Amino acid sequence: MEAFTFASSDTLDYPVSIRIINLEGAEAPVPFSTLIEHPELRHIGSNQSAHSDLYVTVQLWAGSKPLTVPVQTSYKAFRAERRWNEWLTLPITYSTLPQNARFAITAWDLSPTGSKDAQGHAVPYGGTTLPLFDQDNQLHKGRQKCHLYRRRQADGNDDSRTPAFLPKKKMKRGEPEEKEVDELDRMEKLFKKHEMGEIQRVDWLDQLVFRGFEKRGLQSARSNMRPAKPQDAAQSEGQKDDGEPAALPGPSNIVLNVELPRFDFPIVFADHEYPPPPVSSYLHPSSSQSNIVLKPPPEVQLGPGINATADDDEGYGGRLIRVYDPEVAAKDNPAESKHRRLVRGQHRNGILDKDLKPNAKVRDELNLIMAYSPTHTLSPEEKDLIWKFRHHLTRNKKALTKFAKSVNWQDQSESRQAAQILGKWTDIDVDDALELLGPTFDNSAVRAFAVDRLRKADDQELLLYLLQLVQALKYEHISPQPGQEVTQDSSLARFLISRAANSFTLGNYFWWYVMVECDDKSQDQGADNQAIYGKVAYDFMTELVKEPGGQETRETLKRQAEWIAILSKISGEIKESNESIAKRTERVKQFLGDPKNELTNIDPPLPLPLDPSVEIIGVAPEETVVFKSSLHPIKVSFKTTSGRKYPILFKTGDDLRQDQLVIQIITLMDDLLQKENLDLKLSPYKILATSTSAGLSQFVHSMTFQGITSKYRNNPALAYLKQNNPDSHGPMGLRKETLDTFIKSCAGYCVITYILGVGDRHLDNLLLAPDGHFFHADFGYILGRDPKPFAPAMKLSKEMVDCMGGSGSEHYRQFRQYCFLAYSALRKNCNLILNLFTLMANANIPDIKLEPDKAALKVKERFHLEMNEEDAIRHLERIMDDNLNALVPVVIDKLHELVQAFRA
Template sequence: MEPFTFASSNTLDFPVSIRIINLEGSESPIPFSTLIDHPKLKHIGSNQSPHSELYVTVQVWAGSKPLTVPVQTAYKPFRNERKWNEWLTLPIKYSTLPENSRLAITIWDLSPTGGPGAQGHAIPFGGTTLPLFDGDNQLHKGRQKCHVYRHKAADGNDDSKTPAIIPKRKESSKNGGAVAEDKDGEELDRMEKLFKKHEMGEIPRVDWLDQLVFRGFEKRGHQSGTSLQAILQRKRAAESEAFKKASDSKETDSSQESGPSNFVLNVELPRFDFPVVFADHEYPTPPISSLQHLSSSQSNIVLKPPPEVHFGPGINGIDDGDEGYAGQLIQVYDPEVGAKDNPAESKHRRLVRSQHRNGILDKDLKPNAKVRDELNLIMSYSPTHTLSPEEKDLIWKFRYHLTRNKKALTKFVKSVNWQDQAESKQAVQVLGKWTDIDVDDALELLGPTFDNSAVRAFAVERLRKADNHELLLYLLQLVQALKYEHISPQPGHEVAQDSSLAQFLISRAIDSFTLGNYFWWYVMVECDDKSQDQGQDNQAIYHKIAYDFMTELVKLPDGKETRRTLLRQAEWISILSKISGEIKESNESIARRTERVKNFLADPKNELVTIDPPLPLPLDPSVEVIGVAPEDTIVFKSSLHPIKVAFKTTSGRKYPVLFKTGDDLRQDQLVIQIITLMDNLLQKENLDLKLSPYKILATSTTAGLSQFVPSMSFQGIASKFRNNPALAYLKQNNPDSQGGPLGLRKETLDTFVKSCAGYCVITYILGVGDRHLDNLLLAPDGHFFHADFGYILGRDPKPFAPAMKLSKEMVDCMGGSSSEHYRQFKQYCFLAYSALRKNSNLILNLFSLMVDANIPDIKLEPDKAVFKVKERFHLELSEEEAIRALERIMDDSLSALVPVVIDKLHEIVQHFRA
């Protein structure tokens, strides 16, 4: 097929318009004898002059109902012809037009005595109804010739009696004259269509050829002994012969004519560069929350009486099926019908809840064995599982019995109808009797689906029992949870009064400098986020939180000094941002860029050579820096040209930091935080996999710091060593020729095997993509780790990427896939996967709190982010089945050929870039 370019009507945000050009045609004057018998006829304007003043009204109809008020042409006197040449704009846009839209065009005559269909002193001269869309659902455009029906107003109905375009009928071949006249008419129709295409630019203009065609057409008309207008009138008279009466027997009351007249109204519709095809508005799918069954209190709502319905012409009501157009009731799809509750189910739930509303007998209710199994199954559901109405009723019935089960609290909160004041009041009382819950359940209660202040306050009370080290693991998500608190963005309200979570975080942040340091920078990044996804209200909320934090901080004895330290950190970041931005934008060589940075850092004016008093590093507040070492500065070759700066610390060591501008590090910061959390979870299971998550801190939406860990990429190692490069690299740094495994120190190989297992499992669960040998790093002491987390949750820019990055270089360093060390590696993978599956609820809840954090890969599909992580846990399988599934994934990744080809191509590309 040839390419067809078109636009859809629902995107055409322009008002409907039409140009009324002129009226063509004539009719024989009424005989004087008729005027004498009917004196009222002589007062009609068109009976007095063939060029009397007329005006035109246009109205949009659809479904046999008017959609707009009529729009009228201005008064205009005529001399030789009835020509308006006026554009009319109708109060409706093309984007809202239905498919059966049509223009009801009525020409009005003047008569002081009135007449049939009169509106004041105006009577219909004639009417015509023009569809806006043709049979192919394309919008009509350009000039249109509309048949006028004398003495009739345009009806605008779907089955209009005044159609502007009359369908052609096959003429009988018995009458030779009729056939000859049809041939002339067909030729005229063909020429008219060609003239219209030529006028609209669809036929190329050739001046000399166009003039020949026009003269030939006029000559043919003269040879036939009549003008073009007379030929058109004769053709139309032949088409409407079945509808018209003979001219010699013309009736006095012309309003009885039912067919088209000799009059034609020329109009023009707007022209567009492309065809416009009808497209209706598609309603979005109702949200899942609206499809859930209403709870007992919501089913108590008294429905209002149905609104009174006024049926348009052509649509019959309930009681008038025998009148008019019977059987034309129109059925309209209601997109909200899916949100309606079943009245029978609502009544049932209301009755069930009413039995257990007061709770007098419920306190002693105990489930039998069967019900206990059902409750245990419900308690095992993941946080993303939606409870059925029956399950909610069961939990409510045995709520007092479940208060001893810490895992049942979140399910109980989901079962309560918080819109019902009596039920919510009793639920709050039950909350006070509940046993202590785990942190993962408390984090779930702070998510976006729980907005009851009492529930959120209960979760905060659980967090108060966590120490600073544990709280730091969840601090990034808790700062995001402030978006779901009932905090007013209006000035004059203290956030501590509006939000128990805000009050808790501020109180803990001012008591611990480490917590306060990270809390301050997390809030500052949210204040810096000016994207549309964040919104002005959220910005105002975080500005208020930052202000209240500083206000509470200065009330402490050493609070002013702490505040001054945080401001010094901000100044220090701005100085580094300045030089980093200049280096990134310059077009100099790497050597020249490095020299510029060294000179900048060594300049005493920038106050980086000596930092007095020592400044806690924002990236790691436990480290205090006293100055910079300019000689250790490196500018990297990548597109953003990050800068490595080494700082002298109070301990006498150097702390290398990588500073980058032009990139949003919040996604990398999230991944590193989750890896740090998983490392803590594994160590609680007595499984130390030697993970070394380096620190990352986003200081704004376009800049950040990261810890620089001395290491070498697998790509760099492979270019330096030929055979078994990773093993050769470790042998060079940790040789052991006296019986060590593979010629290595046992601790080094053990560290490598464990860290490979930990990172393989964690990056698989997080769906880290774009894995190649350049972002697989190896430290001299055997610590293996990943870098660059620009793709997570299963996204990968390369096709056929494996679910887990397990390269041949990693396995060869362990001694091959049949070695004892590789079998030990697989055992570590299975142990780590099982341990993390036990804590899947905590990890899923942390991701649910980051749904609105403006993280790139989460923002793409925020409603699916948590489910993508859940899929990697395979919670529907048993532990043994899940481990077998993981083993298949590992085997497939090791034997896959595509990753090897991709790594080779990546090496070639990087070689040319260098």
């Protein structure tokens, strides 16, 4: 079968257009006798001049109804011929066209007396109806000759009386007229192929053919202009014998030439497939839990003869028809709803419920339910069991989130009793409080209970979750309408504003997190989101002024914004300029050193937005560096009040919120590991997004593994560390503390990047500091995404293992032990990490917004909670061994090195 290529019309998102070229042909003039009898005809423009001014209107019809408003050509004053040569664009695209779409094209003349179909002073000169698709459902393209029906307006109906293409007339064999018509039709087809490029062009030969065809066409036109009988002449001009206008029975000799857009491939009609009807917004009354899984359709066992065919003797003549119901997966099964009401009715107001205790079997079942992860969906039976023993479970802090999921908050009586029980519950952990602030729980009593738990956290702990708590404001009952304080609507907003106003560090980060949300104008967020965060920012500033020293804090935040604006200006100019790196660097140095920009001497000292504990007093322009990457980030060093210098990277044109999230999670995991007495020497650099397209990051003095391998030959990482930390008495000629730092930090980052699914790992984003701290940079791909095929699940390069002494050394065994300990410790705190990712579902972070409802599930997969601790560690061991012996990571690193060398 020969290869063929075509496109479907439903994918053609291109406006429908048509070019009106000219009118071709001639007709006999109106006899004077007719003009004497009907003097109104002499006022029609086309009866006064063979080249009178006309205009053309085009309207799209389908199903005998207009699809669009008509569009018309501009005014043209004709001299020799009626030629418009003008493209008209209709307000509709090809992708939305039905199969029976057609152009209704009418040429309009002018007459002061009007006529039957006149529109004001415009009377129809002639009309034609051109279908967009042919009999093979292919879109017409190129030039088209449309027969014009004189004195008639194009009707556009499916059974049009003004068709552009006529059926071929039957003539007697041997007549010269038949041969002439056949030859003209054949030439027309060849001309169209020549115009479409299907016939090779030969200029001198083409000119001869064109002239011959033109003469032949003129002769044919003259032969058709035979003198007509008086009666026929009157009818040909649209008049009956009594002088009244009459409709012509057929087309005239006038032809309208039009042109349709040309496409490289045939366009075949394909009906637009609409998305399935939306699932009802009526939610499952008892579905107060995250990641609601739609119920699968039930398996129906049909009885004998019910689903029989018409030929079946036992049947009743026909199969059952299945009708799609969009609410079948969202609404409760009525039988299950009634069962739930009956079950809970027994244990709603019972006196004995408070003293009801589970037996050993039920206790084990409850303990199993309490161990479920936050993403687990409770079954109706499990919810009923939790409700039955709700008073007994008030002493279990892990049971509160499961209890909140089991309550039907739409039932006023049940929700009222549940709110009373919340007041008796024991103190819960922070991870459970964060889960209650997620998108699933919208009851104000539940969210207020979670906020009360957060009040007990100190500022340092609150800072670890502040990014997610700002995102949780999207799930509060905050009205975007102006004129009402946000603090009246949301207990979480009141809490965050109060704590941020009393702590400068919290207030600094809270302010910038909120400012980024106000700056997010993407369609994913919407205007309401900006209005909500705008109200939060206003209320924060109002509360800040009420506090002692609040006015100074407000001025400091304002100065920070001005400082960011200055850096953004020079960064944007450098990014857009086409100068060399040396000229760009010199330009930045001059800008920073200019006293007008107020960066050489910052007085009073300004707390750095990236790290408020650091106060800067001025810039060191001589240490400025502009990097070669596409966005050309700028490294700027600032003098601090402590006498040291603090280098930062400022980048414009990139959204740093995903990197900011990963660094925050790494910082949190480091805190969790240290609580388990496991210090893995992690050194996550600070990063802060100041808008959706700019941000700051801390610059750590280090060297990429790519740079180390190009500088040192054998065992490059070890050679680099030896040069900076030599010790002849230490292991492998290296200071013991340095090697220990390297081994621990490698273990920590290997496990953390595996859990977060960090992708696009190569030697250019693996960095090593002189003191042995190993760390990752550039988190553009997370949650398992990777631009390279067959990428390993964990990045454990040969250079890292060689620096430890090889895979058989004692140091490598120690590294593996640290990995196992870190993985085991983080699995114990998986609920906290999963809840943080759930709160970020609507944060407009690239790799999360691809599948917002699956972000937490992707992290959960890496924890392997279905395994016990021993099996999970064995699984991690297999991943490390497979990566160590795999060839693909080595090939990827080599290819990346070649690409970077080629770019350089």
